[in-house]
Amino acid sequence: MTALDEYRRLEALGLWRERAEDQRREVVVSLGDATLVMSAPSGEAVGHWSLPAVERRNPGKSPALFAPSSDSEEELEIADAEMVAAIERIRTAIARSRPRPGRLRLVLAAGVIAAIALLGLFWLPGALTRQTVSLLPDAKRVEIGEDLLTEMITIAGRPCGGQGGRTALMRLSVRTFGTEDAPRLILFPSLIPETTSLPGNFIVTSASLAEDYETPEVFAGYLLAEGLRRDLRDPVEIFLTEAGLGVTFRLLTTGAIPEDAIHAHAARLLSRGVSALPDDALIDRFATARISTQPYAFARDVSGESVLGLIEADPMRGQANEPVLSDADWVSLQEICSS
Known part of the structure; x- marks a missing residue:
């Protein structure tokens, strides 16, 4: 010493x-x-x-x-x-x-407290959200979707509702997704983005997908892309993640959702851009639906440069295309907002 x-x-x-x-x-x-x-x-x-x-x-x-x-x-x-x-x-x-067991205990206690705080900050909200999503019954999902749709109507105006057009939308949904998983399609006169998913198996779409293109394959392509986004991340999970831990806990314990949370999420959905999707997964969806990827790809990029993978890997290349809609249904759909 x-x-x-x-x-x-x-x-x-x-x-x-x-x-x-x-x-x-x-x-x-x-x-x-x-x-x-x-x-x-x-x-x-x-x-x-x-x-x-x-x-x-x-x-x-x-x-x-x-x-x-x-x-x-x-x-x-x-x-x-x-x-x-x-x-x-x-x-x-x-x-x-000398060893300082008191100081060591203090350091260990501080470490444990910090770990618990970090756990609560980063893990707990996600875990609680996932638990709530997994426990939510279908009826509650539909209720949330309808509440969001009502709020979107308040913000953006009423959706298009001509009788012939509504029938054509239903047929387009069944043709694109199949009878078991066909979502309810709601078409607004103008909407950004072109498609967005709501809880309860709703897909909200823009009338421009029918009015601005000559064939329904483009519309069906946007729907398939939105269906993939919906399957990659549950719309309820997106809503609860953005609404916060308080709204999630309230929904889990009481089944209620504050009106301001519904309004805020509806406003975000009406102004949000769409996320990019992997070509391979998207092409698989087109192949299952037996719909060509080329009309959708060229609608996204008329030059084809940024969507070359979708064009070259078209699952319907060299095969007879099955019609997506009859000419009469397609005309009805294009006129849905004017009737």
């Missing part, structure tokens, strides 16, 4: 007593190997104290009073400032080198 080496030969006079009722005796105090040694003037050692255990009973006062432990009657009085400073320095050095 550096502090001990520096004071190894230091000696000073002191007054020592073994018990409280004893008279103080003059002794020679010297620093030994990790000990404080008290000797009589004759040279006989009268006491050995372990330096790590030595305690000072009157910090900051002079002469200094030391004891071998807190509960000991033995006491040593030293007036020599250099010896007192040496003992204090050695005690401080020893104290710093």
